[in-house]
Amino acid sequence: MAWLLGNPLASSPPQPPRQVWMPARGEGSGCVGKGKRGAEGLEAMKQRDRSPPRNKPWKKLKSMVHWSPFVVSFNKRYPWVQLAGHAGNFKAGDYGRILKKLCPREQQCLERLMQDSLRPHVPAYFGLSQRDGECYNQMEDLLAGFETPSIMDCKMGVRTYLEEELEQARQRPRLRRDMYEKMVAVEPGAPTPEEHAQRAVLKPRYMQWREALSSSATLGFRIEGIKKADGTCSTNFKTTRLPEQVVQALGDFVDGDRTILTNYLGCLKDLRAALEQSEFFHTHEVVGSSLLFVHDRTGLAKVWMIDFGKTVPLARGQTLTHRLPWVEGNREDGYLWGLDNLITIFSTMEQD
Template sequence: MAQTSYGGYAGSWLTVTPLNHAHDGCGTSSDDLSSDWEVEETRQVPKPSAWKRVRNLVRCTPFIQTYKKQKYPWVQLAGHQGNFRAGHHGTIFKKFNSTEVSCFEKLMKDVLRPYVPAFKGKIVQEDETYIELDDLLVNFENACVMDIKIGVRTYSEDELARAKGNPKLRKDMYEKMIQIDSNEPTEEEHRLKAITKPRYMVWRETISSTSSLGFRIEGIKKSDGTTSRDFKRTKTKEQVMAAILDFTDGFSSAINKYYLRMQNIYDALAKSEFFSSHEFIGSSLLFVHDKQNANIWLIDFAKTVPLPLHLHISHQDPWKVGNHEDGYLIGISNLLSIFKTLNEKAV
């Protein structure tokens, strides 16, 4: 692929891009690609000549909308409306988050740098502070995009502790629960028509592959513009394989390229000082391909925090409250195994 001033893609650098339709950069809705209690992200992508006219943000995950009467497709893989706006040529602006900035500053000096969006600093526009990132989709045409959230949980230990410390009954979370499984609430919860946030948070992870495989598909956008976010009950390897095969259908070289990139990511994580010293929560892998290219990046670091002093985690041991294990390598290993199997079958 073509390279940016921060490097290219395979083995070099990245960009977080504009789509001809299209997430990582474009955005997501609150109940689609990301978990229902966490902050999601948004991304937009207009043509350079029209960027100055673009002022509002679209929230769709990888859902396509238009700006006024002109067709400016955007993709939002995991976000809330207002998190992203068009940047300069080949970049996007993402709403400032001090935790994420700290991560990017460290990642730019880490062996993981080729596998994350290039960070270009902070910028203030219209009294709002953003961080500027390369647009990962800029070198793709009619891109297919998939967001996969990695780890055995998408909430931090602090989030869970705060929720348990203030266990208010939530009617909105009860409604979300019964939309997925009307038999899940207890008789008492049905009577109250409400559940607590901790109850919802823990249950939400058990119904998808998050708890069983250490990752879950958040959303998919295909080259023809069709999108899907109905992966809440995608739990087994077989179901995940079927979804990935559908995602790559018609793009014969994508599976092999994804497999090789996954191997590189796995190897880089083993050498990364940043990875060994941080708890990865709510972070995703962004998969993007078109007819010629395919690539993967690590994105979303708003919940990725340094581990407590003198604490070491394996990223693959079972999580118990207090041990800070995130299961990140469980998810990466299972994904790598899946792509290895699919790649062997495709040969």
């Protein structure tokens, strides 16, 4: 899932971060835990929520940015842009932070990443926060410091489903009419005659078709969405699978600006070097994670890894190359293969 927040007003005075309870490693979800410390942490957050409200430093707002299919105002505090995912999973946090609905798996990943060489390449993590009876992971707003940014979400790897999801779907097969309808909306000839007759498909069939349709299968990544500074937006990349199609989309994203291309290329190379040295990366199956690209008219350009809800630790002693072809059972995800291809494309564009 990709997420973005607009910046608070630059004139706002800096505020100290609100303290939140952060569980010790191994405790899992503190907000839903039943142990003594989990209860104490939850009660501490409730006490903070009862304290008198402070004056909010952000009184004025930028105009709403519309991103189909979601337009979310968060009580008019500041605008939200979400390129892919579920709008209900997010809330605006305090002091320019964002709150993402608790996923214990993602929480554990973020805690570990704060101790890993990948820390500069992921959102800073500030522990847990509770709002309206829900528990959230509290993270850095990655748009802070950008002026009217352009944004792109790239889903990394050759697949966006875990091996365990595929196996579970096979063990409990169920015909899905909704997935059939999504399939025919994009590629009417994709279903078999039997699937057309049933007007439904099995989930494993749909998942594998979806990846083969895009550049996930051919390049190890796919563009999920682009929002440009001029307000133009697109998520119509489901059938973008050839290198020349990707080059065209990326060229439009950066408006042919060589400085931005060069800066992005440097970010990607730095990320690859960090990934190759990361203990976390080599010992996890990284599926459904995205790279978030952000730049503005000043030439500032940055790339972050985001979305770790499907990032799963391997068995002790097992590692992945993230480059070998995926064969069911080997858990390879193709992340580095996709990053290699992305770097090659940016390098070619920079030289042209």
